[in-house]
Amino acid sequence: xxxxxxxxxxxxxxxxxxxxxxxxxxxxxxxxxxxxxxxxxxxxxxxxxxxxxxxxxxxxxxxxxxxxxxxxxxxxxxxxxxxxxxxxxxxxxxxxxxxxxxxxxxxxxxxxxxxxxxxxxxxxxxxxxxxxxxxxxxxxxxxxxxxxxxxxxxxxxxxxxxxxxxxxxxxxxxxxxxxxxx
Numbered sequence: 001x002x003x004x005x006x007x008x009x010x011x012x013x014x015x016x017x018x019x020x021x022x023x024x025x026x027x028x029x030x031x032x033x034x035x036x037x038x039x040x041x042x043x044x045x046x047x048x049x050x051x052x053x054x055x056x057x058x059x060x061x062x063x064x065x066x067x068x069x070x071x072x073x074x075x076x077x078x079x080x081x082x083x084x085x086x087x088x089x090x091x092x093x094x095x096x097x098x099x100x101x102x103x104x105x106x107x108x109x110x111x112x113x114x115x116x117x118x119x120x121x122x123x124x125x126x127x128x129x130x131x132x133x134x135x136x137x138x139x140x141x142x143x144x145x146x147x148x149x150x151x152x153x154x155x156x157x158x159x160x161x162x163x164x165x166x167x168x169x170x171x172x173x174x175x176x177x178x179x180x181x182x
Contacts, residue, residue, distance in 0.1 A: 002060050002061050003059075003060070003061055003062070004058070004059065004060050004061075004110075004113050005058075005059050005117070006056050006057065006058055006059070006113075006114065006117035006118070006121065007056065007057055007059060008053065008055070008056055008057075009050055009055040009056060009057045009067065010050070011047075011050055011051075013050070013055075013057060013064065014043070014046060014047060014050060016057075016064050017046050017050075017055065017057070017067045017100075018043050018046055020064070020066065020067050020100040020101075020102060021036075021041055021046065021067070021098065021100050023100065023102060023103050024036065024100035024101070024103065025037065026103065027103040027106075028135075028138070031137075031138075031140070032137070033135055033137045033138050034135065034137070035134070035135035035137070035138055041098055045098070046098070049069045049098070054069050054070055054071055054072065055067060055068070055069050055098075056068050056069075056070060056114075056117070056118065056121070058101065058110060058113060058114045058117070060105075060110065065101060065102045065105050065110060066099070066100060066101040066102065066105075066110055066111075066114050067098065067099070067100050068096055068097070068098060068099040068100075068114055068118055069096070069097040069098045070094055070095075070096055070118050070121060070122060070125075071094060071095040071096075071097060072094050072125060072127070074091065074093070074095075075095045075097075075131065077133070077156050077157065077158050077159065077166075078095070078131055078133075078156055078168065080156070080157075080160075081153060081154040081155065081156055081168055082154055082155045082156075082157075083154050083155050084152070084153045084154020084155065084168070085153065085154055086131075086153055086154075086168075086170055087151070087153065087170055087172070089129050089170075089172075090129075092126075092127065092128075092129065093127060093129035093130060093131050093170075094122045094125065094127040094129070094130050094131075095130070095131050095132065096115075096118055096130060096131075096132045097132075099111070099114065099141075101114065111144045112144075112147075112148075115144070115148050118130075119148075119171075119173060122173065123173055127173070128172060128173045128174040129170065129171070129172050129173070130150075130170070130171045130173065131168065131169065131170050131171075132145060132150065132168075132169050132171075133156055133166035133167060133168045133169065134166060134167055134169075135165075135166060135167070136165060136166070136167050142167065145169050148171070149171055150169035150170065150171045151169060151170055151171065152167060152168075152169055153168045153169060153170045154167075154168050155167065155168065156168045
């Protein structure tokens with residue numbers, strides 16, 4: 001079995017993260033998904049995440065194979081949601097953004113590991129609610145989110161741009177577990 005874990009990224013990881021993001025852009029383009037096909041995310045976006053300590057790396061057998069950002073501040077693009085709504089919460093939520101796994105690793109279920117670790121990190125940071133969005137054509141990510149238990153909540157627009165429509169999802173980590181009934 002491979003040794004798999006998540007660690008916080010450092011500034012020294014900037015070029016490797018940029019490579020993973022560019023690799024993910026190519027995969028999305030090959031799938032005909034317009035997400036990330038413009039200037040976003042750029043190296044400056046990645047650098048800002050790194051400087052705020054919000055970027056994580058998925059390490060598999062001492063190789064960096066994935067990255068994701070776990071934002072701990074409210075996502076401005078989630079203020080308005082259409083054709084649905086967020087489940088009632090205290091608005092203290094974390095947001096997962098900029099997930100990329102090396103494209104030659106598809107089918108290895110590495111997204112399961114990165115999400116499991118990000119959810120654990122969110123709990124350690126005191127969050128019980130996670131939000132995320134993905135392009136409506138990104139069926140691969142939608143499948144992963146639904147498999148984990150995220151619920152589709154509606155549509156959000158990035159920077160109020162009607163051409164940049166995303167499916168929004170929400171997950172609560174505080175569901176009560178009844179161990180005695182098993």
